[in-house]
Amino acid sequence: MRLLVLGGTEFVGRAVVEDALERGWDVTVLHRGTRPAPEGATVLHGDRLAPDGLAALEKGEWDAVVDTWSAAPRVVLEAARLLADRAGHYTYISSCSVYTYPSAAGSDESWPTVDADPGADGTEYAADKRGGELAVEAAFVDRSLFVRAGLILGPYENIGRLPWWLNRIARGGPFPAPGPADLPIQYVDARDLAAWTLDATEAGLSGPFNLVSPPGHATVGELIDACVAATGSGAEPVWLTPEQVAAAEVEPWSQLPVWLPPGELHDSLHGNDVSKAVAAGLRCRPVAETAADTWEWLVSIGGTAPQRPDRPAVGLPAGAEERLLAGRA
Known part of the structure; x- marks a missing residue:
């Protein structure tokens, strides 16, 4: 697998990169250069908030993308549009915060989500994460996966x-x-999140999955x-x-x-109900x-x-x- 990780040097992104490298995948990371990427990854630099922040991605093809962005949805939209014809699948690490509050105990991925604009410059966390999902879906349609994580530890x-x-x-x-x-x-170890995400990405799963311990x-x-x-x-x-x-x-x-x-x-x-992710292989x-x-x-x-x-x-x-x-x- 040729994997592009947008981020990849901290916490969840780093766990994804380390797991992918252990699988023998060809991993490229795009990040700002403020922290070292895991050894073995191909490193590209770019500040996604800068006007030319995605210049390093103007060439290249990948089987899949994993994106951990947490702020302005328009940044995700720009990346997804740029990569739509050169990447096979796009996984966005989202959040259970996208659900309207209060969600009931035992609610699953069908619970209503907050209103969001995929082209927004950023408002607040829940709307930004939901906007990121909509941005990916607009460009990749059924080739998009939304990992709605809960509390992440590790x-x-x-x-x-x-x-x-x-x-x-x-x-x-x-x-x-x-x-x-x-x-x-309920929480999920970042390494378990990474393992499930890569398995699901390789399998080409699409749509939202709650990702937290049962x-x-x-x-x-x-x-x-x-x-x-x-x-x-x-x-x-x-x-x-x-x-x-x-x-x-x-x-x-x-x-x-x-x-x-x-x-x-x-x-x-x-x-949160995580039966969908468990059925798709989640192990904690x-x-x-x-x-x-x-x-x-x-x-x-x-x-x-x-x-x-x-x-x-x-x-x-x-x-x-x-x-x-x-x-x-």
Whole structure:
């Protein structure tokens, strides 16, 4: 397979490139040159926001394209139009955020999506991702695949969710753990996302697929336990009720990454039906493996994960942990 990856140097894009290279595929990456691409890939440089940002792609043919773009849909539209006659298939890494809120627990790919314009300069994340889907579909029609990812974790994470938990737990001692411990969570390891995406791309699958772990794959408690085991710190979780978290004025998701209390938002983000992707071969590794491998990677780079400039840092602000622990006591 001759694969073109638009991006390919960070998190999901990097996982896709590394997996494709392990398969022996001929991989080309187009990126800005701010970070090194995986060894073995053919490297092209271009800033997709610049007027001539796609100049390096004016020649060449590929069996498939994988695009991870997350901002202005018009950038995806420009790439898809340019490549429509020289690439066999186009996979766009989208998001479950494209669904109108609130989506019901157990909803599948038929749930209504937000309004979006494929030629827009960028508005907000959900509309941008849906606009990217429409942009690809306009140029590639039934040769287009939309990977609607949920929460993504694993090595190379540049959002900071799992790295924050691992680093906090590595410090040891009692730490606040938002409960209930048996609350189910849905996420996908970036490497499992990459493997499924490449299999689906090679098979020529088209249309939308929710891509996240099946319900029941992991719980908050299992994630916390996996982080304790991975770091070997012996840190002790102090379990808190959602009411105790709220009383301490701590925000779910952003200040306590991954976690959402039971309710409408939890159902929307941690209750997606992924039976379509499972039927098409999705396999998710155990949470213990994701935590252990992410910790190994973090240690190898000195403990500080890269941070995407377009995303705010996550984790508890100063004083919040003390409020949480005091509220539990």
